[in-house]
Amino acid sequence: NNEKTDKMHNSHIVINNAGELVAVYRKLHLFDVETSEFRFQESKVISSGNNLVSPLTDTPLQGGLGLLICYDLRFPEASTILRKNGATYLTYPSAFAYATGLAHWESLLRARAIENQCYVFAATQIGYHNEKRRSFGHGMIVDPWGKILAECDKDDASVPQCITASISLDLLNDTRKRMPCFSHRRDEVYTLAPHCMIPADKSVCTKDSEFLTVENEKSPYFIFEKNPIPKSTTFLETPSSIAFTNISCVVTGHILVATRRCVSRLKDLTPEEIVDFFMAVCKCQRMLEEYYKTTSCTVTVQDGEFAGQTVRHVHCHVMPRKEGDFKHNDEIYIELNKHDHPKDGERRSFRSVEERTAEANEYRKILAKSKFF
CATH class of the missing domain: 3.30.428.10 (HIT-like)
Structure with missing residues (x-):
């Protein structure tokens, strides 16, 4: 809980194989939307985070692990900043609304993978939370070329589903080498830069030492x-x-x-x-x-x-x-x-x-x- 309010943070946490909390990212973008199918105000119960967290490198994966959450998927600037700061993988744990998931989930995940030339991992909830709220599901793993390597059954919420895929850093490096988009960016004309980013190892805060x-x-x-x-x-x-x-x-x-x-x-x-x-x-x-x-x-x-x-x-x-x-x-x-x-x-x-x-x-x-x- 945030000390100044009874609201909570929507947090993406990373725990190592020793059971230690090693990184925390708090969701920046809150899902306050109104469509023809539903109305949702995440800000009523959730406080937004204040910073991005630099890609986590101390993991069994080779490369930087970028942390984002659900609705952040619609804000490509955040993923591009993470890529510029060393992300190899982008992660989006989600509870995507059914109507918007049906329309946009796959397109957005593939777009983030393609434009950043990163692997995208998207674990997600599926099924009904209550009578009014339903999550789309359809967890996916997408490669840097935008190819879907694995995906969950989006219609079956009866049992938990687990998917796996083989990761090839050779593919990632070859994609970035053959199409060096990030070296073609016109930083003299436009730029993306984080105003608030903290190192992953400083993202785990206590009352006594808050960075x-x-x-x-x-x-x-x-x-x-x-x-x-x-x-x-x-x-x-x-x-x-x-x-x-x-x-x-x-x-x-x-x-x-x-x-x-x-x-x-x-x-x-x-x-x-x-x-x-x-x-x-x-x-x-x-x-x-x-x-x-x-x-x-x-x-x-x-x-x-x-x-x-x-x-x-x-x-x-x-x-x-x-x-x-x-x-x-x-x-x-x-x-x-x-x-x-x-x-x-x-x-x-x-x-x-x-x-x-x-x-x-x-x-x-x-x-x-x-x-x-």
Whole structure:
């Protein structure tokens, strides 16, 4: 139950072979519809979720397992975002209404499989819940080419039915290679990006440790790829970017600016995001130079694995520089590499949340009082 209401969440959960709850997705789209055959308002008893969950990779399956539910099937954006974030399989446990299932169930499942080049698994309820409500059933497994590999008898609700199918990653990879739709997407013209997505391993929440997203004003964390950054350590938020104090600094005042949207490379950003990101970087640079009474900063983006990037989420290091802080000026890049790739036996020095929060509070004061920033 949600703490603020007597409503429940419609949740898709994943349990491993040790009986442990490893992921929870709460249904985003609520079935409030009225057709010629029926009227249904799921929102009367259900609270919608607030985020997508990144595809689950720690499973016996090879590839990412994307979690969605029933009516989510009608919103292709959600499945496409999951595919862009590594989904190999899309799952839709459902209780699809009989009338809409008869008309659309198969078409929608095959469409999601074809457009995302993913396997689609759709377990579903069948039969009458009560006199007014009937579920369509007809559970299906669809391959990335849109072929139905297995399906339940949609007319027999007398006994539980189980279907199986062989999965071929060679088929999936060949489909994506021969028709590379996702490399043909015009991201400079349009884009799909999650405003609220959390890692699968952070989706299992308790009252003591709840990971939310930065888009929620009450969220205590910003998710930096898979790393929860306490929002108390952030000091600048723009529409597409967020700046926060560093847990391990190369020089005093070393901060990070990251994109709100988790993408790996600069080239994956939209033009609007690029402008916003570098404007935020420059604003932080000016603020740091005023605070530390210096006239120089090292500003660097490690864009890709061989450039030293270890966190696959676009970010920029901004490091205030003073005369003589390194014997040779470019040694800072060597230290930055050590910072990201410590050798055996070396230990990085980590700062406490309290220290980082206090620093962020100082930066906020400067940003608040200066019209130039």
